[in-house]
Amino acid sequence: MLVAGFDVSGRAADFDPATGRLGPERTVDSGRMTHGHYGQLAGARVVFYRGADGLRIRVGERDTRLDAATAVCHQVVGRQCVLTVGQVTELRYPVPPEWSGLENDLTPFVDAEDFDLGLFVANVLADRDRAARSYR
Secondary structure (H helix, E strand, O other): OEEEEOOOOOEEEEEEOOOOEEOOOEEOOOOOOOOEEEEEEOOEEEEEEEEOOEEEEEEOOEEEEOOOOOOEEEEEEOOEEEEEEOOOEEEEEEOOHHHHHHHHOOOOOOOHHHHOHHHHHHHHHHOHHHHHHOOO
């Protein structure tokens, strides 16, 4: 499946959910259908994608189905973001520097989740309609 780079527009890679292999990045047309996003959080590769059984997240080697029983929480603690997935995965990483001037950004509809894959994942899952529409 093709997943888009979270931090750089127009970049994508092939992802094999069975093995976790993420192919080399390549340039893709902005209109190309993708089935998820990938990026780095706290030094771990993260792939947020739609598998055959619904939304999933792969953090390093751990792949988790994101169903109603899986709690996902994003918090800001001091100058760190904390993303918790279920009861076993916790990622701590610095608050994105882009957040500091966000209130003065003139870009239409810009939001903190545009700069933080962890916040993006938590926001998608917090909205049932958005989660149902994502990566279809």
